[in-house]
Amino acid sequence: MLQVKKIYIDTKKKTTDSISNSNFKYEIPETIALPHNTIFYIDDVCIPHSWYTIEEDVNNRIYVQLMNANQTVANTPGDGSNECRTVIIDPGNYNLQQLRAELKTKINAAFAPLGLAEYFDITDDVQTNALTFNTTVTTSVGRVLTDTDIKTQLAGVTVNGWDGSWNGPSYDTSNPMDINEIIKNTSGTSSFFYSQSYGGYDTKSVDLQPIKNIYITSPNLGTYRTFSPSGGLTVIKKVPVSAGDNQMIFSNITSGNDYLDCSRQTLKTLQFQLQDVNGNVIQLHGSHVSFSIVFDKYRTTED
Numbered sequence: 001m002l003q004v005k006k007i008y009i010d011t012k013k014k015t016t017d018s019i020s021n022s023n024f025k026y027e028i029p030e031t032i033a034l035p036h037n038t039i040f041y042i043d044d045v046c047i048p049h050s051w052y053t054i055e056e057d058v059n060n061r062i063y064v065q066l067m068n069a070n071q072t073v074a075n076t077p078g079d080g081s082n083e084c085r086t087v088i089i090d091p092g093n094y095n096l097q098q099l100r101a102e103l104k105t106k107i108n109a110a111f112a113p114l115g116l117a118e119y120f121d122i123t124d125d126v127q128t129n130a131l132t133f134n135t136t137v138t139t140s141v142g143r144v145l146t147d148t149d150i151k152t153q154l155a156g157v158t159v160n161g162w163d164g165s166w167n168g169p170s171y172d173t174s175n176p177m178d179i180n181e182i183i184k185n186t187s188g189t190s191s192f193f194y195s196q197s198y199g200g201y202d203t204k205s206v207d208l209q210p211i212k213n214i215y216i217t218s219p220n221l222g223t224y225r226t227f228s229p230s231g232g233l234t235v236i237k238k239v240p241v242s243a244g245d246n247q248m249i250f251s252n253i254t255s256g257n258d259y260l261d262c263s264r265q266t267l268k269t270l271q272f273q274l275q276d277v278n279g280n281v282i283q284l285h286g287s288h289v290s291f292s293i294v295f296d297k298y299r300t301t302e303d
Contacts (some may be wrong), residue, residue, distance in 0.1 A: 042237035045251040048287035063145035084168030230279030
């Protein structure tokens with residue numbers, strides 16, 4: 001006989017030292033000792049779709065370079081031959097037109113100290129759900145750094161004989177918090193864009209819903225026999241995002257085989273995180289989460 005059959009989890013009752021409703025602890029009223037062959041399921045999941053398209057310190061940066069296209073210009077301080085900026089985007093939900101306007105405003109503001117109010121133009125195409133980047137100055141070319149460029153910081157790159165490597169603010173190459181997954185700028189190395197000479201830079205279809213699945217993880221429930229796409233070992237439930245912004249996501253047990261082992265564990269304080277595919281804790285902005293932990297015995301031929 002199991003000591004407990006079900007535990008109902010609700011972040012309204014999380015511990016006071018919990019970090020957030022997506023990174024929290026939950027205190028069980030009494031210590032539970034689980035016998036051999038105990039398994040559990042995660043059921044009755046309710047998660048509000050309350051995160052943003054752009055989240056602070058997750059995907060709110062775009063790395064942009066502006067270069068002088070004149071082949072005879074020297075790479076001397078202040079000549080504008082290589083200007084790099086990390087551009088910060090305001091967190092929030094965006095449609096295609098709103099994202100275009102935000103990117104254009106913030107990128108041009110970052111380069112405005114060079115002397116012009118507008119170095120970059122960005123247009124949107126609702127039919128292809130894409131953005132096009134161009135420069136507005138005939139002597140300038142630009143590029144948006146890809147994931148590869150960000151990791152290498154354009155090391156060793158030369159353009160027209162001068163240093164074309166990253167010379168903007170330093171950043172963590174292992175966690176650049178960039179927008180590239182949203183604008184599909186993840187593969188290969190970037191090319192210069194300029195509408196009259198090089199052609200504009202066209203993004204692929206912009207993904208305004210970057211989180212497709214929610215991974216519920218727990219470091220002290222289960223026996224760590226699952227692997228998340230980010231390499232984690234503590235996933236106890238994958239929840240597909242099946243509802244739009246400001247709606248509720250529901251997920252229930254769909255298979256009797258979708259259980260995990262928790263044999264011989266002693267439980268009192270449980271810890272949980274809701275993560276995205278990259279292992280980032282999903283920000284729910286105060287919205288609450290609930291789910292059930294259902295315990296059972298694994299039946300063997302000896303039972």
